[in-house]
Amino acid sequence: MYEFNYHKASSVSDAEQALRNASDGKIVAGGQTLLPTLKQRLASPSDLIDLGGCSELCGISVDGDTVTIGAMTTHAMVANSAEVQSAIPALAGLASNIGDAQVRNLGTIGGSIANNDPAADYPAACLGLGAVIVTDKREIVADDFFTGLFETALDEHEIITAIRFPKPEKACYQKFPNPASRYALVGVMVAKMSSGVRVAVTGAGADGVFRVDAFESALDGSFSASSLDIEMVHLPDLLEDIHGSPGYRENLIRVMGKRAVEACG
Amino acid sequence: MTNVSMTVNGRPVSADVEPRTLLVEYLRENIGLTGTHVGCDTSQCGACVIHVDGKSVKSCTMLAVQAAGCEVTTIEGLANGDDLHPMQAAFRENHGLQCGFCTPGMVMSAVDLVTKNPDLTDTEIRDGLEGNICRCTGYHNIVKSVRAGSNAMKAAE
Numbered sequence A: 001m002y003e004f005n006y007h008k009a010s011s012v013s014d015a016e017q018a019l020r021n022a023s024d025g026k027i028v029a030g031g032q033t034l035l036p037t038l039k040q041r042l043a044s045p046s047d048l049i050d051l052g053g054c055s056e057l058c059g060i061s062v063d064g065d066t067v068t069i070g071a072m073t074t075h076a077m078v079a080n081s082a083e084v085q086s087a088i089p090a091l092a093g094l095a096s097n098i099g100d101a102q103v104r105n106l107g108t109i110g111g112s113i114a115n116n117d118p119a120a121d122y123p124a125a126c127l128g129l130g131a132v133i134v135t136d137k138r139e140i141v142a143d144d145f146f147t148g149l150f151e152t153a154l155d156e157h158e159i160i161t162a163i164r165f166p167k168p169e170k171a172c173y174q175k176f177p178n179p180a181s182r183y184a185l186v187g188v189m190v191a192k193m194s195s196g197v198r199v200a201v202t203g204a205g206a207d208g209v210f211r212v213d214a215f216e217s218a219l220d221g222s223f224s225a226s227s228l229d230i231e232m233v234h235l236p237d238l239l240e241d242i243h244g245s246p247g248y249r250e251n252l253i254r255v256m257g258k259r260a261v262e263a264c265g
Numbered sequence B: 001m002t003n004v005s006m007t008v009n010g011r012p013v014s015a016d017v018e019p020r021t022l023l024v025e026y027l028r029e030n031i032g033l034t035g036t037h038v039g040c041d042t043s044q045c046g047a048c049v050i051h052v053d054g055k056s057v058k059s060c061t062m063l064a065v066q067a068a069g070c071e072v073t074t075i076e077g078l079a080n081g082d083d084l085h086p087m088q089a090a091f092r093e094n095h096g097l098q099c100g101f102c103t104p105g106m107v108m109s110a111v112d113l114v115t116k117n118p119d120l121t122d123t124e125i126r127d128g129l130e131g132n133i134c135r136c137t138g139y140h141n142i143v144k145s146v147r148a149g150s151n152a153m154k155a156a157e
């Protein structure tokens, strides 16, 4: 790891100020992605600004049909939250399958979506449920937030403060984990919202998470697994790596999509 | 250098370290507690698992400065004098270790796991130890140890 200066921010505005004052500052949340990156010397920020002391960023609240999760809320807190389990069980289930217990005790929802790893789980939840990403400056709908591999709509000094999830009529996330890393080889979130069905896929897209229009309109017609026996027209380019070919991933999208629909009941 | 203080196994400790010092380095090199192991240093193996404020974490994936002011428990803090913690005793009795390299992390993960969920199936124990890798035992006796340790912890309550 290269050297850096460390600041523990006491509030979002304090963190924002520290970011502005640093020549090349970086936020650290749970550190479960950033610290491994720093160890490999893939990044060399001048300053790390720790959000760990910003209690305002941590917590879960449910208001009518909206679940709001603070950016510093850990995966374990989401997984074990009775409120999330009852309002959006698919989201609690997704969080309970991220990495392992120790990663879930530190890793945060804000860090996960800011990082936008193409194989991460939360991006599929945000896009599939049509979440709103709240920052210290504005609100960004998930459809505009995830812009490419490890790329988001966040500006340089912008800090995610919370994520707002609308409650679905029903939803399910099915993940085919890479057996070594536990990241998604393919993960599919199917959500029946009052406005229609949304289907988001992680792990498979060469540019990260994406929606499957063909599946959404088929499920709007008839919400059953057999509706997905159709051609997935307009799919984006799929990832090709040692874990699987694009064809393999395309098949998994259908298999996981069907399992998700079936599990929705 | 920054001064980092915390409570480790009930004892207040403090050392001047660089901000980039990992918590596991702080414990091993500054505090002299070498029970916590480094297996991979890439957040995969769990040999470095300790408890910070009651939660199990990988101490190779946390900075010492991030743990400033926290209550830390390492494998050295489990036993009561010469009396092994029930989970440690269960690993010994059930042959839950061979070389022992993974064991400090396994035991720390297991204690956190069964404290939160006292009635686990074998599958749940295996899932709960997802973050701990052992290259010797084949896991079978580890699961047996955790089950026995869990029962012994309940009995001791």
Ligand SMILES: Cc1cc2nc3c(=O)[nH]c(=O)nc-3n(C[C@H](O)[C@H](O)[C@H](O)COP(=O)(O)OP(=O)(O)OC[C@H]3O[C@@H](n4cnc5c(N)ncnc54)[C@H](O)[C@@H]3O)c2cc1C
Binding pocket: A026, A027, A028, A029, A030, A031, A032, A033, A034, A035, A036, A051, A071, A072, A097, A098, A099, A100, A103, A106, A107, A108, A109, A110, A111, A112, A114, A115, A117, A119, A120, A121, A122, A154, A158, A159, A160, A161, A181, A182, A183, A184, B043, B044
């Ligand atoms: C062994 C292992 C297994 C894993 N398995 C999975 C898995 O199965 N599925 C999965 O989805 N993930 C997995 N992860 C990743 C894990 O979920 C991380 O916790 C997560 O990706 C990053 O969250 P963090 O809080 O640790 O962020 P950090 O590592 O602290 O930060 C990540 C990035 O986000 C930025 N950032 C953090 N918070 C904010 C904020 N509030 N506003 C703006 N920018 C911010 C940081 O500057 C940094 O660039 C795994 C990680 C490990 C080590």
Ligand code: FES
Binding pocket: B037, B038, B039, B040, B041, B042, B043, B044, B045, B046, B047, B048, B049, B058, B059, B060, B061
């Ligand atoms: S040494 Fe920390 S996870 Fe392997």
Ligand code: FES
Binding pocket: B096, B097, B098, B099, B100, B101, B102, B103, B133, B134, B135, B136, B137
């Ligand atoms: S006993 Fe040798 S690595 Fe587990």
